[in-house]
Amino acid sequence: MIVRCPFCNYEDSKVTDSRIAVEMNAIRRRRECTQCMRRFTTFETVDLIMQVKKRDGTYQDFQQDKLINGIDAACRHTRVSHDQVRTLAAQIKADLMASGHREIESRVLGEIVMEHLQKMDVVAYIRFACVYKRFKHINELVEAIRSIAPGGAVSTQEIEDGSCH
Numbered sequence: 001m002i003v004r005c006p007f008c009n010y011e012d013s014k015v016t017d018s019r020i021a022v023e024m025n026a027i028r029r030r031r032e033c034t035q036c037m038r039r040f041t042t043f044e045t046v047d048l049i050m051q052v053k054k055r056d057g058t059y060q061d062f063q064q065d066k067l068i069n070g071i072d073a074a075c076r077h078t079r080v081s082h083d084q085v086r087t088l089a090a091q092i093k094a095d096l097m098a099s100g101h102r103e104i105e106s107r108v109l110g111e112i113v114m115e116h117l118q119k120m121d122v123v124a125y126i127r128f129a130c131v132y133k134r135f136k137h138i139n140e141l142v143e144a145i146r147s148i149a150p151g152g153a154v155s156t157q158e159i160e161d162g163s164c165h
């Protein structure tokens with residue numbers, strides 16, 4: 001990409017600093033013209049922010065709406081509100097962008113969501129874990145529940161509400 005100097009129209013500049021402007025989906029670069037030495041700033045908008053690698057090896061664009069829908073489904077009839085889900089999805093996206101990665105496995109994305117839900121609501125966590133972890137055995141589900149509720153803090157009712165079946 002050619003970035004012309006706004007002062008002398010020269011075609012070559014050197015980047016002195018790059019930052020991610022998360023709220024704008026953009027990368028902000030400080031540049032210095034190599035001819036007139038003046039400094040200026042550019043914003044490069046990034047459309048395909050992140051690629052999600054699915055289990056079958058294919059890629060999809062990261063879709064915040066899809067992420068929100070997935071978390072919303074897990075949070076139905078829990079203490080977690082739709083606004084909280086939206087905030088969480090925006091936070092996860094911002095974290096991913098700040099990490100500088102350009103692709104993430106859907107499995108890893110699911111684990112990031114689970115880490116957050118674990119702290120927010122046990123039923124939502126278990127529901128989400130059922131979908132994303134695809135527990136092969138009931139013991140794995142029991143272990144997952146134990147790991148978040150040492151000492152039996154989860155009631156039987158909560159486990160029933162959140163169970164896979």
Ligand SMILES: [Zn+2]
Binds near residue numbers: 006007008010036
């Ligand atoms: Zn210049």
